[in-house]
Amino acid sequence: MDRTFCIAPMMGRTDTHFRNLCRFASKHAVLFTEMVHSNALLKNKRIDKYIQKTDIENPVVFQLGGCEPMDLAEATKIINENKYDEINLNVGCPSPRVKSGGFGAFLMYEPTKVKDCLSAMTSSSDIPITAKIRLGVDNQDIEETLDNFIEIILQSGIKTLYVHARKGMLEGLNPKENRNIPPLNYERVYRLKEDFPELRLVIIGAPRSGGHTERLIKRLQINKNIVFKSNLTKNEIAIEYAKSSVAIVSSLYEGFGFPVGEAMSCAIPLIATNVASIPEITQSFAELIPAENADAIELAVRNIFKKPEKNQLRADAGRMHIIENFNWQKIAKLYEDLIYKTIDEFKC
Numbered sequence: 425m426d427r428t429f430c431i432a433p434m435m436g437r438t439d440t441h442f443r444n445l446c447r448f449a450s451k452h453a454v455l456f457t458e459m460v461h462s463n464a465l466l467k468n469k470r471i472d473k474y475i476q477k478t479d480i481e482n483p484v485v486f487q488l489g490g491c492e493p494m495d496l497a498e499a500t501k502i503i504n505e506n507k508y509d510e511i512n513l514n515v516g517c518p519s520p521r522v523k524s525g526g527f528g529a530f531l532m533y534e535p536t537k538v539k540d541c542l543s544a545m546t547s548s549s550d551i552p553i554t555a556k557i558r559l560g561v562d563n564q565d566i567e568e569t570l571d572n573f574i575e576i577i578l579q580s581g582i583k584t585l586y587v588h589a590r591k592g593m594l595e596g597l598n599p600k601e602n603r604n605i606p607p608l609n610y611e612r613v614y615r616l617k618e619d620f621p622e623l624r625l626v627i628i629g630a631p632r633s634g635g636h637t638e639r640l641i642k643r644l645q646i647n648k649n650i651v652f653k654s655n656l657t658k659n660e661i662a663i664e665y666a667k668s669s670v671a672i673v674s675s676l677y678e679g680f681g682f683p684v685g686e687a688m689s690c691a692i693p694l695i696a697t698n699v700a701s702i703p704e705i706t707q708s709f710a711e712l713i714p715a716e717n718a719d720a721i722e723l724a725v726r727n728i729f730k731k732p733e734k735n736q737l738r739a740d741a742g743r744m745h746i747i748e749n750f751n752w753q754k755i756a757k758l759y760e761d762l763i764y765k766t767i768d769e770f771k772c
């Protein structure tokens with residue numbers, strides 16, 4: 425769906441009649457419904473009133489309000505049966521009634537709850553789930569809270585957010601004032617979008633021709649950001665590590681743990697899966713994540729890019745840990761001790 429031009433959701437305005445009118449003006453604009461609370465679909469006998477739509481209106485996004493994951497999932501199923509193109513969770517409405525119901529912009533205080541709501545909706549839907557958020561609410565410091573909020577809610581698997589580029593003031597301003605005060609802050613939104621567009625991923629290995637990886641890279645249009653390098657010598661691998669900002673060892677199983685040891689000895693921040701021999705080798709000098717979890721990799725990469733100095737210090741300490749503990753002298757000494765201990769046990 426091309427979202428270049430959308431008509432925003434507006435309570436008391438964007439009903440089926442208004443949307444029909446809009447469709448005369450533009451064939452392509454994405455239209456929204458008014459916000460409808462999940463209870464209105466689940467408990468009201470006259471749900472036609474809320475779900476009503478004609479086919480010429482599409483593409484149409486249904487905007488849901490609510491904060492109970494199970495209810496939102498049930499409402500999502502109903503919307504799926506009614507030929508909408510997307511379902512959007514309202515995390516931006518600042519009205520006192522919405523606030524007292526604990527949904528809308530109030531949810532900016534509760535990223536984990538929003539993630540749970542979006543996850544429940546995603547697993548009940550064949551059409552995309554999105555959210556419309558504010559930059560923050562009340563006294564939140566948006567430099568701190570917004571990235572964290574987004575990182576958590578993206579764990580639900582949603583790919584698109586709409587941002588009303590100002591804070592919501594739940595104390596002291598009415599909904600109308602909340603549409604103009606405080607001033608719009610597009611710079612903050614732009615900084616979000618700017619997140620790492622130049623990132624390049626070097627994969628040591630080669631993809632299978634026509635296989636899943638190749639197809640995925642093509643579908644995501646990220647071929648410019650990914651480079652495969654295979655048949656490298658040890659020296660060339662060390663050079664690749666040394667040039668990198670972060671190393672990711674996403675193994676499902678690792679017997680000896682050479683890749684983590686190699687990365688750590690080059691003093692680069694390391695993300696590695698918490699499996700087999702890896703935690704024993706990395707100790708606390710790497711970011712350990714569960715295996716087969718792309719979201720965990722993304723979150724760990726973001727965290728490392730956000731705090732480069734702190735992570736570089738840990739990587740430097742990691743290199744010392746490898747030098748001190750994984751060298752021939754130390755291993756030979758441990759081995760020698762073991763042999764003498766075994767001989768002594770035999771003597772007794």
Ligand SMILES: Cc1cc2nc3c(=O)[nH]c(=O)nc-3n(C[C@H](O)[C@H](O)[C@H](O)COP(=O)(O)O)c2cc1C
Nearest residue numbers: 432433434435437458459487514516517556588603
């Ligand atoms: C009358 C009116 C009703 C609105 N109702 C909703 C709503 O139901 N859901 C929502 O997410 N935003 C709602 N909004 C906010 C708009 O979608 C939009 O985010 C906001 O007006 C900021 O855009 P603007 O700067 O172009 O006004 C409403 C706005 C107006 C003016």
